[in-house]
Amino acid sequence: xxxxxxxxxxxxxxxxxxxxxxxTAQRMALHLLERDRDGxxxxxxxxxxxxxxxxxxxxxxxxTETPLCTICEDARRDEGLLCVVESPADMLAIExxxxxxxxxxxxxxxxxxxxGIGPEDIGLDQLDERLANGAIEELIxxxxxxxxxxxxxxxxxxxxxxxxxxxxxLAYGVxxxxxxxxxxxxxxxxxxxxxxxxxQESS
Amino acid sequence: xxxxPAFLLxxxxxxxxxxxxxxxxxxxxxVRAVAQGVQRGGSKARGILQPYSPLHVTWSGNGELxxxxxxxxxxxxxxxxxxxxxxxxxxxxxxxxxxxxEYPVGEVxxxxxxxxxxxxxxxxxxxxxxRLEITLLESLDMAPRFVDEHDAPLDAYTHYLYHAERHCFRxxxxxxxxxxxxxxxWLARGDWEAPGLAGVAKHxxxxxxxxxxxxxxxxxxxxxxxLAERRRTS
Numbered sequence: 001x002x003x004x005x006x007x008x009x010x011x012x013x014x015x016x017x018x019x020x021x022x023x024t025a026q027r028m029a030l031h032l033l034e035r036d037r038d039g040x041x042x043x044x045x046x047x048x049x050x051x052x053x054x055x056x057x058x059x060x061x062x063x064t065e066t067p068l069c070t071i072c073e074d075a076r077r078d079e080g081l082l083c084v085v086e087s088p089a090d091m092l093a094i095e096x097x098x099x100x101x102x103x104x105x106x107x108x109x110x111x112x113x114x115x116g117i118g119p120e121d122i123g124l125d126q127l128d129e130r131l132a133n134g135a136i137e138e139l140i141x142x143x144x145x146x147x148x149x150x151x152x153x154x155x156x157x158x159x160x161x162x163x164x165x166x167x168x169x170l171a172y173g174v175x176x177x178x179x180x181x182x183x184x185x186x187x188x189x190x191x192x193x194x195x196x197x198x199x200q201e202s203s
Numbered sequence: 204x205x206x207x208p209a210f211l212l213x214x215x216x217x218x219x220x221x222x223x224x225x226x227x228x229x230x231x232x233x234v235r236a237v238a239q240g241v242q243r244g245g246s247k248a249r250g251i252l253q254p255y256s257p258l259h260v261t262w263s264g265n266g267e268l269x270x271x272x273x274x275x276x277x278x279x280x281x282x283x284x285x286x287x288x289x290x291x292x293x294x295x296x297x298x299x300x301x302x303x304x305e306y307p308v309g310e311v312x313x314x315x316x317x318x319x320x321x322x323x324x325x326x327x328x329x330x331x332x333x334r335l336e337i338t339l340l341e342s343l344d345m346a347p348r349f350v351d352e353h354d355a356p357l358d359a360y361t362h363y364l365y366h367a368e369r370h371c372f373r374x375x376x377x378x379x380x381x382x383x384x385x386x387x388x389w390l391a392r393g394d395w396e397a398p399g400l401a402g403v404a405k406h407x408x409x410x411x412x413x414x415x416x417x418x419x420x421x422x423x424x425x426x427x428x429x430l431a432e433r434r435r436t437s
Contacts, residue, residue: 018219113292113422114213114299119429147254147288151426154285158430184250186280193282 007033059130061106061123062088071095071104078102080137084127084156086110086144094142102140105130110148111155119155128159138166145172145190206259206273207231210315211252212295216242224252224271225299226260229312233302236262236269248274255291255319256280267304287322289430292423294318294335301339301415314338329405330396336408337395345370347411349391359385365410382406 002008007029014025032040056062057069064070071077081102085091091104107122119125130136141156143149157167172190174183183191212225212233220243226234241248251258257277262269283291294315302308314335321331340346348371349357357363362381363372375381386403395404 111426113426114296115215116422118422118426147283147291150284151288151292154288155426155430157285158433161434184247185276186250186253186256189279189282 057106060091060104061108061126062091062104076101079135081140082130082136082138083140083142084153085142086149086152090142090144102138107143107152110143110146110152112148112151122152124156124159127156131160131163131165136165138168141167141169145170204261206261206275208277208312209234209258209260210312210319211254211256211258212298213254214238214241214252220246222252223268226258227298227302227312227315228260229309230307232306232308232311233298233304234262234269235267235304236264236271238271238274251276253280254295255283257316281319281323283319283322286325286427286430287328289423289427290322290328290332291319293421293427294332296421296423297336297339297412300419300421301343301412308339308342310338311335311342327396329401330398333395333401333404333408336412340408340411343415345411345415347371347407349387357384357387357391359383359388363387365407367410367414370411 003011010029010033011022011025014020014028015022020028032043050065053065054063055065057064057072058067059072060069062069062071066073078101081100082105083091083094083100083102084105084107085094086107086109088106088108091106094100094104105123105127107124109117109122111117111119111122131139139156139160141153143152153169160167171194172187173194174180174187174191180188207228207230209226209228212227214222214224217223217237220241221237221239222241224236224238226236228234238248238252240246241252243249251274257280259273259275259277260271261273262271264270281291298311298315302311318331318335321327337346347365350371351357351363352366352369352371352373354371357372358374361374361384362377362379363384364375364381366373372382372387382403386400387407389397389400390404390407394400397404
């Protein structure tokens with residue numbers, strides 16, 4: 001037995017979401033139609049609103065419905081620090097980890113010549129502008145530790161050559177609570193190369 | 204099958220947690236396969252399946268797209284950074300663009316491995332890449348022959364242009380540019396890594412590769428060019 005055309009269409013549409021296959025789509029659709037039509041309406045409304053209004057922050061390119069995001073608006077944050085990340089999710093992860101009080105710049109991707117993704121596709125021109133008119137003292141390269149992330153970091157570093165902006169890169173290390181035995185070789189050798197003087201007690 | 208030495212050339216996400224990978228293997232040349240589950244957070248294979256890292260793999264399937272089975276890292280990854288990394292991209296892009304699928308190129312494989320070893324040191328980079336390019340051209344029967352279009356040996360005092368269709372050199376009248384015969388004679392002896400010949404060697408391999416690459420430019424070369432330009436202006 002097949003569902004009616006509208007229900008079928010709903011099932012098909014729900015599958016645009018990541019992690020949703022035919023079975024899950026069916027469960028979601030039946031749940032909304034049979035048990036929670038109000039929830040469904042709220043979903044439609046907020047989805048519609050978000051799709052209509054959410055765009056990119058003019059300064060840091062993260063997702064927001066206002067011209068500037070809350071972080072860029074926040075006067076208490078350090079104007080001299082800029083952290084470059086690949087995605088809004090990375091930015092959120094750093095925010096949740098806490099401790100960082102500077103600003104961000106979101107690339108929405110990384111350089112990947114083999115996929116045809118070049119500097120203009122990840123907003124590096126905009127980063128240039130941002131650096132030209134801002135009082136940035138330190139730029140933190142927080143792109144992923146993949147070859148593409150490294151290449152992106154390298155490109156940005158070249159962009160900054162001679163500007164006097166201090167550059168730093170996130171360190172490679174062993175995960176907290178991890179065991180050396182199970183850490184992959186690449187991480188371990190980089191953690192070794194980037195070892196730090198042993199701090200007795202921070203004074 | 205017994206585990207096969209391989210290098211990852213390229214990986215692109217496929218479905219939610221899988222990836223389609225291009226591998227350069229020792230006995231089967233370039234192989235395209237689906238690596239299931241490697242994009243999943245916490246997947247062990249995710250850290251292993253990185254470019255420039257020596258791997259041992261097995262796969263199954265008879266079609267063009269295989270299914271990657273076993274994946275092990277074998278030895279340490281070349282720690283490439285900066286320009287070396289971009290050169291690595293170039294080598295990978297060249298392989299994926301020029302090598303036909305499942306065309307055995309054992310020589311290319313070993314030179315690829317040597318190139319990765321050379322890339323961290325700036326002085327060795329160009330030579331290693333030229334050597335890789337020429338091995339690639341040889342394995343595809345496209346290597347330049349150091350003779351003129353009448354199959355006569357080159358003359359040290361004449362200037363030549365590369366004849367891409369016939370893989371040989373064509374003499375040009377004095378004053379019309381071209382490469383001097385003396386440099387070409389050095390290259391003919393296999394001196395691809397000689398520092399004084401770097402420019403000529405690059406020109407020759409580039410001309411010989413051009414017909415294989417067609418109209419579409421190499422994006423990694425483009426990236427390196429733009430970076431160099433930026434460096435000059437800043």
